[in-house]
Amino acid sequence: MPAVIEIHGLRKTYRSLRRGPRQALDGFDMVVEQGQIHGFLGPNGSGKTTTLRTLLGLIRANEGRMAILGRPVPEALPEVSRQIGAVVESPQFFPHFSARDTLSLLADAGRVPRTRVAEVLEQVGLRDRAKERVKTYSLGMKQRLAVASALLKQPRLLILDEPANGLDPGGIREMRDLMRSLVEMGMTVVLSSHILGEVQQICDSVTIISLGRRVASGPVADVLARHSSGSVRVRLETPADLPTAADLLQSAGAAVALHPDHLMVTAVDRPSWVTRTLAEKGFYVSELSPVTADLEDVFLQLTGTAPAAGVPRQVDESVEVPAR
């Protein structure tokens, strides 16, 4: 499938007289293929928004190549911007305009027929509140309006930064259904989100960024498989035997973590080896279940942002992958 977004070796350093230079992107790469929902994940301050803003021409990169729909950006942005709908970071609108006014002004600026305004308001569920001022809207309603503004020009590429932020559960599901229907119509969606369960459920592929560098990318299933530990959870008929069983498995070559009511065993080829090894010594297994990693586990593992008890993590404390 052709790539809709290609980013290679993107670097961005913010310079401040007081705080000195800060590298936001450090040779970041990303490829998004056509017709997919692509999740763009990373801890706070990892460079997600900087990447999206750079891609959309709002920030100048220091180095690197970018292309959208096969055209180099930012050079060709004026030509391709008609085909990109984007919501970057929190939705921001002039508070005293109504949703209808806001969208009709954007439609005028972008040479989009004003009939689209009613269509997108209907699409995001704001039809009945369209005449109210934006300042009276909740965060979720502003989010819907932001998505409406991105959909206004019927783009081929939709970039949404935290679209579920502020939405109620029903709204999140509606947003998910909306994205699926847009992809079915041929649109490509790039979704930046911290709701990893949502991303795992909806996205075809992901890119994970940490401290300005890519730490993982590819189809969601592949990323999960690559980073699953292959561990199995073991419970015994007699929990009091757990420490002895742990010693036994360790001496047989497995890595074992002892928990109050179970063992977590890794570095084994086949789960049946665990059953046989324990049964030979008279320990009988009551549960043996492979542990599959979810996207949250993989994310926390790859970015090194899993919380540690009693140790508050600072924003920039995450995994730094070596530069290539």
Place this chain on the structure above:
Amino acid sequence: MSLVNAERRRLFKRRFTRLMLIVVVGILSAIAVGFVLNSHRNGPAERAAAEAQARQMYEQQVVMFREQCSSTGVDPRMKEYCESPEAGPRPEHFQAQWYMPYEFNFRKEFGVLIMVFSGILALLAYVVGASYVGAEWSTGGMMNLLLWRPRRVPVLLTKLGTLLGGVLGIGLVLGAAWTTAFWLIGKYDGRSDPMTAGAWRSFAITGARGLGLALLVAAVAFGLASLGRHTAMALGVAVGVVVVGEIGMRILLELMQVRMGDRYLLSTYALAWFNKRWTLFDWRSCEFVMGECRPQELLITWQQSAFVFGVGTALVLTLAFWAMHRRDVT
């Protein structure tokens, strides 16, 4: 054209623009109504009454003067004065015109009223110009727009053009209404001396100067707010110019006894702009003990004012467009 239309709609849809327009129309109307209430058309009856009052005042003063001079124990110097031929009130000291009710004279007075109008228009242009682009930046509207129209400099140019077009339009419409209102006051409630083509041309030139100043002020406010990406930047600079650049500088120049210090104040150039020229006098160069004083003079012309304002505006706009082109939108 689509962006121009969108920006024109945005400018006039803004609550602040509408509110300021209402305020300005209210102020202008209040001034016009004030003239309607105060101005009276004077006829033969008013003239006769004024002449009678002037005569009466003269006679009262003569009586008082005589009483003062004939009273006992008068000061010898006063007595000497009383006997001099020039002493005492004279009829020409009590002119009838001083006792006439106020009568608005369109031809004589409208020039000043054009300056008043221009000042109010410039104030409107400054706050609307600053808020138009400043609020766009601070509410994220500019970023949204740049996602649709990524060519930054043309976007900012379109916004500036829309603002200047808007100020020009408002200025022309309100200016026409202002002129008509005072012409009618002069015609029906005051004096309307015959207007020659030259008189109208003079008003038109003063009006054009006022409109030009309002456009420059709007452009500067726009540039400053865009540079600071907030309305407060332009408003802060305006306060700074008034407090530091006018009041503070005036005090400092006075303390330092700088000759012709007013040449460093913007208000001097504004006065020269409206009056075609403005003369500064150096009263310190006078030797009052030597008789008549002829102080040194410094003439500020409207061309010099145009240069000062033009360079200042160009500088602010150049910086604003450079920043728009170069700076990240975060």
